[in-house]
Amino acid sequence: MTNILVYALHHEGTVNKNSLGAISTAAKLASELGGEAHALFVGEDVSDAAAGSVGAYGATKAFRVAAPAGVPQPIVDALDAVLSQGEYGYVIFGGGLLGFEAGGAIAARRGGGIGVEITGLRVEGGELVAERPILGDTQISDIHFRGLGVIAARLNAFEAVESAAGSTVPVEDVTVTLSDAAGKVEIVTRGEQRGADVNIEDAQVLITGGRGLGSAENFSVADDLAAAFGGTAAVAATRAAVDAGWFPYAGQIGQTGKTVAPKLYLGLGVSGAIQHKVGMQSSDAIVAINKDSNAPIFEFADLGVVGDLHAIAPALAAAIKAKKG
Amino acid sequence: MTKIVVLVKEVPDAAVQKQVDPATGLLDRSGEKTLNPFDTHAIEAALQLKESGALEVDEVVAITVGPSSAVKALHKAVSLGADRSIHLTDDALVGSDVVATGYALAELVKRENPDLVLAGQQSDDGQSYAVGAVVAENLGWPALTQVIKLEVDGTTLTCERQAEYGYDTVKVQLPAVISVGDAINEPRYPSLKAIMGAKKKPLESLSVADAGIDAGKVGKEGRKAVWTAAQQPPAKAAGMLIEDDDTAQTVEQIVTWLDERKLI
Ligand SMILES: Cc1cc2nc3c(=O)[nH]c(=O)nc-3n(C[C@H](O)[C@H](O)[C@H](O)COP(=O)(O)OP(=O)(O)OC[C@H]3O[C@@H](n4cnc5c(N)ncnc54)[C@H](O)[C@@H]3O)c2cc1C
Ligand SMILES: Nc1ncnc2c1ncn2[C@@H]1O[C@H](COP(=O)(O)O)[C@@H](O)[C@H]1O
Numbered sequence: 001m002t003n004i005l006v007y008a009l010h011h012e013g014t015v016n017k018n019s020l021g022a023i024s025t026a027a028k029l030a031s032e033l034g035g036e037a038h039a040l041f042v043g044e045d046v047s048d049a050a051a052g053s054v055g056a057y058g059a060t061k062a063f064r065v066a067a068p069a070g071v072p073q074p075i076v077d078a079l080d081a082v083l084s085q086g087e088y089g090y091v092i093f094g095g096g097l098l099g100f101e102a103g104g105a106i107a108a109r110r111g112g113g114i115g116v117e118i119t120g121l122r123v124e125g126g127e128l129v130a131e132r133p134i135l136g137d138t139q140i141s142d143i144h145f146r147g148l149g150v151i152a153a154r155l156n157a158f159e160a161v162e163s164a165a166g167s168t169v170p171v172e173d174v175t176v177t178l179s180d181a182a183g184k185v186e187i188v189t190r191g192e193q194r195g196a197d198v199n200i201e202d203a204q205v206l207i208t209g210g211r212g213l214g215s216a217e218n219f220s221v222a223d224d225l226a227a228a229f230g231g232t233a234a235v236a237a238t239r240a241a242v243d244a245g246w247f248p249y250a251g252q253i254g255q256t257g258k259t260v261a262p263k264l265y266l267g268l269g270v271s272g273a274i275q276h277k278v279g280m281q282s283s284d285a286i287v288a289i290n291k292d293s294n295a296p297i298f299e300f301a302d303l304g305v306v307g308d309l310h311a312i313a314p315a316l317a318a319a320i321k322a323k324k325g
Numbered sequence: 326m327t328k329i330v331v332l333v334k335e336v337p338d339a340a341v342q343k344q345v346d347p348a349t350g351l352l353d354r355s356g357e358k359t360l361n362p363f364d365t366h367a368i369e370a371a372l373q374l375k376e377s378g379a380l381e382v383d384e385v386v387a388i389t390v391g392p393s394s395a396v397k398a399l400h401k402a403v404s405l406g407a408d409r410s411i412h413l414t415d416d417a418l419v420g421s422d423v424v425a426t427g428y429a430l431a432e433l434v435k436r437e438n439p440d441l442v443l444a445g446q447q448s449d450d451g452q453s454y455a456v457g458a459v460v461a462e463n464l465g466w467p468a469l470t471q472v473i474k475l476e477v478d479g480t481t482l483t484c485e486r487q488a489e490y491g492y493d494t495v496k497v498q499l500p501a502v503i504s505v506g507d508a509i510n511e512p513r514y515p516s517l518k519a520i521m522g523a524k525k526k527p528l529e530s531l532s533v534a535d536a537g538i539d540a541g542k543v544g545k546e547g548r549k550a551v552w553t554a555a556q557q558p559p560a561k562a563a564g565m566l567i568e569d570d571d572t573a574q575t576v577e578q579i580v581t582w583l584d585e586r587k588l589i
Contacts, residue, residue, distance in 0.1 A: 011490045070488070071495055072458065073467055097488045101470055104455030105462040108424050113550030116453050132552075139345060139555035146549045152455075184467040184498035188483075191490035205588070229589070239487065243473055243508035249491055256487050264588045285586055286564075287579070294340070298566065303582050307569025315576045320589055323580060 002089035002126075003035040005082060006059070007075060009096055010041060011191060013050055018094030020057050021158035025121060026092050027058025032123040033089070036060040042078045043069035048171050055169035056162045062171045070190045072101035073182035079106045081176045083148070090128055090149045092121075097256065099152035112148025117274070119157045136296050137274070155255045155278040195248025203234035206262045208253060208280070211240040212269015212290065212309060219247060221313045222268055228320040229264075236260070238276050254279035268309045272297025289313060328384045328439040329371045331407060332430060332456065333364040335391050335398035336449040345555045358394055360401040363445030365512035370475060370505050371443050372406045372513075379477045380441070384408050388433050390418060390426055400523040404515035409527040411437075417533045417540045422548035423451070427459025432538050433531070434464060440480075444504040446471055457504035467497050470504035 004026040009016035019039075026037035038061040039054040051062040063082050067074035075098060079091060083106075091106060093099030100116060107114040119140070120131035130143040130151050200206060207229075209222040219235065226233040237247035239254055253260055255275040265283035270276065272288065272295055280286070281300065288301040289309045298304040305312060338357040346353050368387070375382035387402035387410040389395050399410035413433055421429065434442055444457040454470065461468030474485035480499040485492060486506065497503070515523075533540050541547055565582065569575040583589045 009489065016489065070493055071469070076462070097471055097486075100454040101458040101468065104423060104427065104453070104458035105468075107549070108427060108459045108462040111549065112424070113548065114423055114453070114455060115550055116455060133558070134345065134555065137558065140558050141345065141555045142553045144551045144553065146551065149550075179465070181461070181465055181467045184501070185469070186496045188494040188496055190493050191488075192492040192494070194492055240508065243487065243506070249487070256489055264583070285588060287583075293568075298564070300561065300564075302564040303579065304564055304566045305569060305575060305579060306566065307572070307575060311572050312569060312575060312579075315572055316579055319576045319580050320583075323584070323589060 002033040004030045004037045004090045006092045008039045020160035022092045022094035023057040024161040025158040051171040052168035055167040058163045070187045071185045075102040076105040093152045095155040103150045103152045107150040110148045114150040115143040116152040117154045198251040200236040205229045205233035205264045206236045208236045208267045210238040210270035216246040225317045228317040326383045330439040330442045332444040334361040335395040336361045360398040367443040368405045369510045369512040403526040404519040404523040411529045415533040417544045420545035421543045422550040423453045425543040425547045431460045431463030442502040461502035468502040471506045473506040473508040
């Protein structure tokens with residue numbers, strides 16, 4: 001029997017959508033392997049309702065460990081405790097920072113292997129094979145595991161499917177003795193929102209500013225272009241721009257930001273790193289202005305413009321305004 | 326007095342067209358190579374801790390696991406300010422996975438017994454984002470990745486990073502493994518003098534046996550994640566590309582393209 005354990009990321013009472021996607025996928029795969037999918041919650045304030053709700057996505061059991069959330073070390077200890085109790089072949093994370101950290105550590109602790117950025121999983125010869133895109137997504141490698149297989153999925157790789165809408169599962173509390181390392185990490189604040197609360201999810205047109213804009217002031221170039229489109233156009237940003245303090249976190253697209261799918265995405269000085277791409281690749285039309293012809297964004301842009309955004313974007317704003325009259 | 330170890334890796338130069346050896350499923354590592362750009366932020370972070378006096382650092386040691394050519398990455402690391410370097414190189418390591426590489430690095434760290442280990446947020450080629458966490462697990466130390474602000478008070482680090490729900494602030498007790506994000510600093514350029522002097526700084530080269538590493542836990546033997554042949558995903562229709570020679574004309578082309586799709 002091969003069971004699959006899924007780490008359920010949660011915040012403020014809500015289970016992460018990518019974790020639910022991982023649970024849905026694990027449930028399907030576990031049944032092919034003749035086992036079950038279980039979910040693990042780590043946190044001080046996980047309600048029965050939240051933990052039990054994973055039943056709707058196909059999990060047959062939820063474990064709950066009362067320990068600080070948001071840092072990797074308690075998760076590793078919690079996973080270790082649960083894995084010791086049952087016949088688990090795999091651990092799946094639905095994507096995210098903690099997947100890299102707790103995933104790498106639990107693979108090391110239990111003598112297993114890890115695959116990150118996994119976009120597909122299939123059963124072959126009684127085992128899971130993980131699909132890992134490489135080289136800017138131009139190729140996909142297969143990963144096979146010996147011993148415990150730890151899978152950190154790419155953001156939005158697995159869809160949350162309510163296969164058993166409304167059903168809940170029993171929640172089992174597990175008491176875990178935390179390791180020394182866990183005692184040396186303390187989360188002081190979690191989920192701090194930096195900057196204004198901007199809405200980028202409802203916009204039909206998103207003008208996205210990257211590091212190439214050069215400064216907070218230069219976001220006016222993006223603002224002017226958005227104004228030229230008018231209507232439901234808004235400005236968004238990459239993590240590089242947000243970390244630099246040029247734009248509010250609420251307007252960030254990507255792995256640790258928002259997932260968007262506007263009619264038009266227009267990137268100004270955005271390189272198109274994979275963690276950005278995962279948050280916007282479903283946009284209907286992707287336009288990129290970047291001065292580096294080797295920028296990865298040109299691999300998936302529908303219209304790529306190689307040139308200086310400072311020359312092109314203002315002229316484009318003026319031309320669009322003129323056209324609209 | 327404290328010691329900082331920085332984990333650095335040699336990676337194919339960004340300009341090199343990378344490919345996978347279809348026979349082994351491993352990255353073809355021929356061609357021009359360079360120090361992983363993400364690791365220059367870790368070196369810079371070490372130097373800033375030292376220079377600001379935030380930590381009384383008496384030594385910054387760069388260590389790598391890699392083929393013989395990786396010496397160049399170590400030279401770059403010391404030209405940027407590391408005091409000396411260690412190179413673990415052995416045929417037995419070829420084909421190591423993330424867990425095996427992290428185990429080997431941890432064994433090197435144990436020999437040095439530093440107070441802080443710094444790493445980059447990702448290697449440009451492996452991109453597992455996980456080596457730092459594996460190293461820490463082997464040492465029994467706490468670890469945190471993607472740190473973009475690092476403050477030290479005695480043996481307590483206050484770290485900031487962006488995670489799924491916004492920015493987190495986390496306190497971590499030394500000794501610890503911290504992987505820094507690329508927004509943490511702007512790495513300096515090495516001076517010509519430092520580049521010239523790099524080869525004179527101590528570089529220790531070790532084999533698996535020298536370092537007391539269990540050869541059965543590394544390389545093709547020891548790996549637990551086995552990569553096999555790569556496949557081509559279905560090709561996406563190539564987009565249109567405009568080289569901007571004449572901005573007025575470029576803008577006209579963009580407007581036409583948008584207009585045809587009723588996006589204006
Ligand atoms: C775990 C993890 C999570 C992450 N989460 C996110 C996330 O949620 N969102 C996100 O965006 N990133 C995320 N990242 C970071 C991501 O890997 C990239 O570092 C980031 O997306 C780069 O942002 P950028 O494109 O603005 O900057 P860069 O990569 O620095 O690109 C800037 C581009 O601007 C171009 N440029 C410069 N000047 C000009 C000019 N005058 N005219 C035209 N072009 C110009 C350059 O050629 C370059 O291509 C994450 C990374 C990790 C490891
Ligand atoms: N072979 C290696 N030798 C030394 N450091 C490494 C090696 N591989 C990875 N690292 C370190 O771990 C970080 C993350 O790498 P990765 O997990 O491969 O994305 C890198 O930025 C380096 O600091």
